[in-house]
Amino acid sequence: MRQKDDVLQGTLGLLVLRTLDVMGAMHGYGIAQRIQQISEDVLQLNQGTLYPALLRLEQRGWVQSKWDVSENNRRARYYSVTRSGRKQLAEERASWDRVSGAIKRLLEAGA
């Protein structure tokens, strides 16, 4: 149970870091919208799980957060990626590419 959770969280973390890297500071709702939009609703995110993932990234020091005023004039928490977050993103992205490439090759070779 915990393991499956972690894999998911790890992937989610990658998506969040990438989103923040491209878009700059965003609030949680914005991140959720963006992920769903870009993935063309393929990744059906259980939106609530975003928040524990954000907390984890913040605890690792990969994102930071601060309270700001949103587009509709409400207080919202804005997240942005940190320098070590960018480094982490690059690493994770490289390993993701490696792994997915390998899986792709495997699947095609087996066919």
Next chain:
Amino acid sequence: MPVRAFLLRLRSQFRQSSLDRQLEEELRFHLDMEAEANRKRGMSSINASSAAERTFGSTQQIKEVYRERRGLPMIENALRDLQYAFRTIRKSPGFTVIVVISLALGIGANTAIFTLIDAVMLRSLPVRSPGELVSVGDASRPTALLHGGPMPNVLSYPLYQRLRDENHVFAGLLASGQAGRLDVRVGGGATEEAHGRLVSGNYFQVLGVSPIVGRTFSLEEDRGPGASPVIVISYNYWVNHFGRDLTTPGSTLSINGSTFTVIGVGPPHFSGEVVGSPTDIWIPLSMQAQVNPGDSRLDRRDTNWLLCIGRLKPGVSVQSARAEVTALVENVLIDFEGAAGSPDQLREIRSEKVDVQPGGQGFSWIRKHDSSLLFTLMAMVALVLLTACANVANLLFARGTSRQKEISVRMALGAGRARIIRQLLTESALLAAVAGTAGVVLAGWGSRVLSQLASGASGPNPVPFDVDVHPNMAMLGFNAGISVLTAILFGLAPALRLTRVDLAPALKESARGVSQGRWRLGRLLVAGQLALSTVIVTGAGLFLRSMAHLNSLDVGYSRRNVLVLAADLAGSGYPPSQSSQVSRRLVEHLRSVPGVEGVTVSQNGIFSRLDSGTDSLQVEGFVPARKGDSSSSFDQVGPHYFQVLGVPMIAGREFDEHEQAGASTPVIVNETMARFYFGKGDPLGKYLLNGGDHYTVIGVVKDMKQRNLKSKTERRFYGPLFQSDDTFKKLNFEIRTRGDGAQMIAIIRRETQSFDGNLKVSSIDPVSVLIDQDIGGDRLIAKLSGFFGILVLLLAANGLYGVISYTTARRTNEIGLRMAVGADRGDVIRMVLSETLMLISVGLAIGLPAALVGARLIAATLAGVSPSDPMTLAAVTLVMLAVGLVAGFIPAARAAHVDPVAALRQE
């Protein structure tokens, strides 16, 4: 977990509520935004919000996960559980008090008894590497002083010297022996009694005990007899008599009239090698004759009074030490017997085994004689604690039912079962911790009281039971362990059962499915409680019957009308030669006191824990078949001894004032002895040989109990007091009073003072009191088992009442229906009571056989009652039935008053 994350988590631990608010706001914001977007897509606002919540998932679960990740879940959960537990416990103070009291009694009693067992049986002496020590001789007889032939298990000084010098297994071998009564005067102060041991010069070196002030003995102190008037005092004695004065070494004090110089003070906590009897003063063996004037033992091979402790050389095992010591002792004893040794004697010496045992725990009389008492008590209080646990488990259940809905709701909301079990167990642990802490206090008090009760410290010759019962790590560890165990025992079953919920019916009010299970476990617990109670109550019944037997047992004379006055003639300053004259005059004096019917005197007294014996009696016309056949107890008694006590003579006459010492000493034998040696023949005029003494039987007296109430009357003969050359330091005067002896004690004391103000009276007690002290252990067990028996009956009644109330409450509808179709109140009461009876029967069916097995284990401590005593078993069955029916009758009566209409309408 990376350090940074840990620190953040730790920090958030202290900002819980602010963080909670922030998360709340963040989630709210998210949901509002989503709902807004939904509205823009054309949903109604209600649909927009609920659709937003659906895509978001359970906020409750997110918060839980978020919180768990935010803080340190272990600590946080534990703290939260603890807070929660505190709240629940505070909410029901009545429940808490009952639980804590019953558990504290159980835990406290267990801890108290454990403390005593630890002190007497488990703890090592506070010396260097106690595991290397080996005791030589019968470690249960540290105060033995036996005259007669050389013995292997209590050593004479010459035997010790040979053993010390000729063995190859010990790095050092110390010897110690009783110093007898010590009258000590410090400076110009009053004379006080102190506990002393005579020890060899290497005593402190072998034990590895260093003084905190001054020095200890060296081999110097073993040199010539009388040449080393020095002593080492214990830390406690130093504190109490010298006020921790650092200049104490060099000061002098007087012991039994001789002057000794203090050379050192022992370390704190070290009170000698005799467990249960702390030593105040250590005196070199070489000073024995100075401490015991007129009784020089050092050069006597036939005076056995020493025990040894050796420190094994590296690599030597206890077995090889035993082998060498046995061989050495045999050689030495054969040497001692010399050419005079008959083949029989030599064979006997060779057949003797020497006791060589691990000696790190020192010597102790009480270890051998009181351990069965302690283990019986331990078993009893363990059962009591089990019963208390079952009861508390039941209470937790009963209360848990009211929380069933709360628990079901939380589980439905996604709280894990493990999480809730942890929470329930935290509550149990908190209760157990409170009870355990109270238990430590109870135990501290209880173990002191128990050790006092066990010692019978007020008797004329008390066996001290003076062990260190201060709270120590062993005791606290035991207490903590047993508290945890208790919490698991009473907490786990309810926690498991309460969380094993079929959610749907529990949330609906009907609650059948849930309660069925709880009801079954509740009944199981009550049946178990009843069974345990049956065992304890049976034990209590047997002990009480045994006690009643001892109390009503015919001892041969009146317990209440005979007083025993113990006088210390030597301590009063009379020279030995005058003791007989003074005694005669005191007898005359007391005889004239109004209310006194007669006065006599004897050496050992009655139930004074003193006795004399011989195992080499030769009897005219009797051929001993077994080894024990030549043994007999004896006492020396004054004129008209039996007439004064009221014990009839069966044949011959008893001693009078004009008893003449001739070539043969006249003796009186008891019935048992006459029957054993002479059968149907006439004992009068027969002669006996005891060592060098020649006796002639002049009378046979009816058996009487004078030393041990529980065992069969022993063979015993009586010689006339003052006819021998023996001098008496202490004598016992038996005074028969017209009325209750206890009323006369003050008068007798006053009369003794007016007879001679200097005469030291150690004690004046009615025989009934002396007997009570003698069977102190039995009385203690009888009292405690009675107390615990009532306690567990109350607990069991409580549990039974709870379960029956609960089940009848659940059956209200059914009862209403029955009454509606014609059942009357009697039927209802019968119905409920039959359920009660069923539970009691199950309890008895398990408990009675268990009790029979348990009773067999305590058979040795019972007197005059069989362990399967039908009377007791019948009484126990009746008591259990009565208690159970009373507990069941209240709910039954309540059920009988159910209004059928109201009951049916509830459905």
